[in-house]
Amino acid sequence: xxxxxxxxxxxxxxxxxxxxxxxxxxxxxxxxxxxxxxxxxxxxxxxxxxxxxxxxxxxxxxxxxxxxxxxxxxxxxxxxxxxxxxxxxxxxxxxxxxxxxxxxxxxxxxxxxxxxxxxxxxxxxxxxxxxxxxxxxxxxxxxxxxxxxxxxxxxxxxxxxxxxxxxxxxxxxxxxxxxxxxxxxxxxxxxxxxxxxxxxxxxxxxxxxxxxxxxxxxxxxxxxxxxxxxxxxxxxxxxxxxxxxxxxxxxxxx
Amino acid sequence: xxxxxxxxxxxxxxxxxxxxxxxxxxxxxxxxxxxxxxxxxxxxxxxxxxxxxxxxxxxxxxxxxxxxxxxxxxxxxxxxxxxxxxxxxxxxxxxxxxxxxxxxxxxxxxxxxxxxxxxxxxxxxxxxxxxxxxxxxxxxxxxxxxxxxxxxxxxxxxxxxxxxxxxxxxxxxxxxxxxxxxxxxxxxxxxxxxxxxxxxxxxxxxxxxxxxxxxxxxxxxxxxxxxxxxxxxxxxxxxxxxxxxxxxxxxxxx
Numbered sequence: 196x197x198x199x200x201x202x203x204x205x206x207x208x209x210x211x212x213x214x215x216x217x218x219x220x221x222x223x224x225x226x227x228x229x230x231x232x233x234x235x236x237x238x239x240x241x242x243x244x245x246x247x248x249x250x251x252x253x254x255x256x257x258x259x260x261x262x263x264x265x266x267x268x269x270x271x272x273x274x275x276x277x278x279x280x281x282x283x284x285x286x287x288x289x290x291x292x293x294x295x296x297x298x299x300x301x302x303x304x305x306x307x308x309x310x311x312x313x314x315x316x317x318x319x320x321x322x323x324x325x326x327x328x329x330x331x332x333x334x335x336x337x338x339x340x341x342x343x344x345x346x347x348x349x350x351x352x353x354x355x356x357x358x359x360x361x362x363x364x365x366x367x368x369x370x371x372x373x374x375x376x377x378x379x380x381x382x383x384x385x386x387x388x389x390x391x392x393x394x395x396x397x398x399x400x401x402x403x404x405x406x407x408x409x410x411x412x413x414x415x416x417x418x419x420x421x422x423x424x425x426x427x428x429x430x431x432x433x434x435x436x437x438x439x440x441x442x443x444x445x446x447x448x449x
Numbered sequence: 450x451x452x453x454x455x456x457x458x459x460x461x462x463x464x465x466x467x468x469x470x471x472x473x474x475x476x477x478x479x480x481x482x483x484x485x486x487x488x489x490x491x492x493x494x495x496x497x498x499x500x501x502x503x504x505x506x507x508x509x510x511x512x513x514x515x516x517x518x519x520x521x522x523x524x525x526x527x528x529x530x531x532x533x534x535x536x537x538x539x540x541x542x543x544x545x546x547x548x549x550x551x552x553x554x555x556x557x558x559x560x561x562x563x564x565x566x567x568x569x570x571x572x573x574x575x576x577x578x579x580x581x582x583x584x585x586x587x588x589x590x591x592x593x594x595x596x597x598x599x600x601x602x603x604x605x606x607x608x609x610x611x612x613x614x615x616x617x618x619x620x621x622x623x624x625x626x627x628x629x630x631x632x633x634x635x636x637x638x639x640x641x642x643x644x645x646x647x648x649x650x651x652x653x654x655x656x657x658x659x660x661x662x663x664x665x666x667x668x669x670x671x672x673x674x675x676x677x678x679x680x681x682x683x684x685x686x687x688x689x690x691x692x693x694x695x696x697x698x699x700x701x702x703x
Contacts, residue, residue, distance in 0.1 A: 198484035200460030200665055200673060208454055231451050292701035299701060307616045357652070361615045361702035362561045363623070364695045365633045365653025367660070379619045398611070399619025400664060406621070407661035410654060410681055411454050419454060427664055441618050447546035447553060448615035448702045 202426045205232045206411035206419040213420070215252040220341030223421050232423060234346045239424040240338070241408035244356040244371060245314065245325055246420045247334050253326040255282055273298055279313065279324060286311035286326055291449065302327060305440045306371060308358045328354065331372025332435050339374040351376035351429060355405035355412075361448055368409025370401035370436055377430040378402070379438045399439055400429060456680045459486050460665035460673040467500040467674070469508070474595030477675050486677060488600045493678040494592070495662035498610040498625060499568065499579055500674045501588050507580040509536055527552055533567065533578060540565035540580055545703065556581060559694045560625060561703075562612045582608065585626025586689050593628040605630035605683060609659035609666075615702055622663025624655035624690055631684040632656070633692045653693055654683060 207226040213219065219242065227234050234240075248254070262270065262277035266284055270277035273296045283298060291307050292299040300311040304327070312327035328334045335352040342350055354372035359365075370378055378401030408422035443449050461480045467473065473496065481488050488494075502508065516524065516531035520538055524531035527550045537552060545561050546553040554565040558581070566581040582588045589606040596604055608626035613619075624632055632655030662676035697703050 196463075196484060198459050198462060198486050200462055202456075202458040202661075202665065204456040204458065204661075206454030209450075229450060294701045297701060361700060362695060363653060363656065363693050365651045365656065365693060367653050367657050369617070397619045398663065398667075399617060399621050402617065402619065403621050403660040403664050406657035407456075407458075407664065409652065410657050410661065411456065413652075439617050439619060441616060446615060447548050447551060 202407075202424060204407060204411060205230070205423045205425070206408075207232070207421040207423065208419060210246070210418075210421055213246040213249045215250060215254070217250045218341065219246060219250050220338045220345060223338075224342060224345045226421070227423065234342060234348050234350060234423075235425060236348045237350070237425075237428075238348070239351045239353060239376065239404055239427060239429065240342070241353045241355050241368075241405055241422045241424065242335075242338065243412055243420040244312070244327060244331070244354055247328050247331070247338075247354055247372075248325040251328055251334065253328060254323050255326060257282070257322045257324065269293075269298065279310075282324060282326070283311045283313050286313055304331070304371070305437065306358075308356070312356060312371075327356070327371065332374065332437075333372075335372040335374035336433075349375065349431075351431070353401055353404055353408075355408055357409060368402070368405035368407070368412070370399075370405045370439065373401050373434060373436050375431060375433070376401060377432055377434045377438070378436055380430060401436070401439065456661075456678060458661060458665060459484070459677045459679070460662075461486075461675040461677065462673060464500070464672075464675055467503045469504065469506040471504045472595065473500060473504050474592045474599060477592075478596060478599045480675070481677065488596060488602050488604060488677075489679060490602045491604070491679075491682075492602070493605045493607060493630065493658055493681060493683065494596070495607045495609050495622075495659055495676045495678065496589075496592065497666055497674040498566070498581060498585070498608055501582050501585070501592075501608055501626075502579045505582055505588065507582060508577050509580060511536070511576045511578065523547075523552065533564075536578060536580070537565045537567050540567055558585070558625070559691065560612075562610070566610060566625075581610070581625065586628065586691075587626075589626040589628035590687075603629065603685075605685070607655055607658055607662075609662055611663060622656070622659035622661070622666070624653075624659045624693065627655050627688060627690050629685060629687070630655065631686055631688045631692070632690055633688075634684060655690070655693065 257278040260278040262281040266281035270280045287300040339352040380398045511532040514532040516535040520535035524534045541554040593606040606628045634652045634654045
């Protein structure tokens with residue numbers, strides 16, 4: 196018999212370096228065609244935040260930044276560039292934890308992550324940093340709509356980043372924006388193998404998909420900023436990544 | 450051109466219900482053969498904790514448990530069965546957080562998770578619960594060695610569970626035991642697209658693989674307790690899952 200439960204995950208190898216104003220959907224469709232993968236109905240397209248940020252011009256030159264007095268203080272505390280700290284503060288609505296050289300911030304979107312997602316990796320010019328997209332759900336929706344227009348196919352889009360986390364070492368891929376997919380799969384009411392109600396019922400499938408994609412992306416010189424996941428049956432519809440953000444008052448670790 | 454960066458992920462559909470004493474490696478090899486997948490050199494076999502626990506007899510009948518006075522108190526606080534709380538306490542070296550009906554414990558292995566991983570799902574008999582394997586790294590190593598013996602192939606084995614987490618809603622697949630793979634991929638020194646040192650350098654690939662596998666496992670009546678990941682180049686060798694456990698003194702959230 197042939198196995199039917201199968202996912203295929205493709206890392207696109209021929210996406211060019213993305214510049215401000217580039218049409219990412221078009222670059223993805225072209226690369227997928229060029230690489231004999233194509234775009235199919237129900238594909239999940241996972242896109243690294245860094246290229247979305249670059250296409251949206253979310254790049255800051257540190258030479259243009261004048262640090263505030265508080266940024267200077269935090270820079271001294273953490274050993275970071277004061278201009279970088281200033282950018283981090285501007286991207287944040289609060290400091291969640293500080294310690295050593297770590298600044299764990301809450302971004303304006305509500306993500307809790309190191310440095311509010313401000314990142315030196317994969318941005319040209321040593322004095323520039325990339326910021327998270329202003330509204331990653333909207334970025335994802337626009338790319339999804341454009342792929343539909345170019346190919347006629349309904350896909351899901353996930354914008355991903357790599358976050359550290361409490362309790363466990365090592366960063367993992369997480370979703371920061373979604374379109375066309377429910378990021379939180381509700382299994383309540385389903386029965387387990389022996390007919391009992393399931394205990395763990397809400398699965399963060401958008402994060403799991405981002406983690407699966409991250410395996411191929413790495414963050415390295417291999418340059419794979421887009422991954423296509425094929426064969427996963429997911430709950431479709433319009434949702435926001437905010438479903439994955441736990442309110443502070445419900446979080447036993449804040 | 451044909452794309453070369455590709456993962457294939459297979460969910461084994463014909464693993465029988467596992468009983469105490471069963472040879473899980475043999476069940477996996479038989480199912481993979483039956484389903485025309487086979488076992489290949491370098492495959493990563495992700496196995497749900499629940500079947501490992503069952504094969505190792507890590508099942509407790511609650512009718513055999515006499516709750517301690519403290520278990521009775523916690524049961525009242527959390528609205529749980531006092532016998533279940535007693536089992537949870539026996540599996541733990543401490544309570545990390547309490548609130549509402551949640552008991553976030555540190556297990557004897559050092560995992561921080563709800564109820565110390567004690568679980569009602571997928572265990573036959575309404576009065577029984579499953580415990581985590583005593584030493585999941587050893588369980589993984591035994592299965593890896595047995596697969597080598599049966600097939601001649603070197604594979605990696607990851608034992609997975611589904612954990613909730615701080616900060617974000619929804620549970621995700623995580624690794625609780627590994628064999629033949631470094632769970633934490635060290636990318637330090639690699640350069641990014643533009644030649645700068647990478648910032649996020651340690652990736653918890655064992656957790657990402659467990660999350661990828663969880664997409665196919667669900668925790669539902671579909672009954673897919675084993676997933677094979679094919680095509681991922683991973684750092685081989687003998688390591689422990691302890692590499693993914695952050696020491697409490699280094700954790701800004703404990």
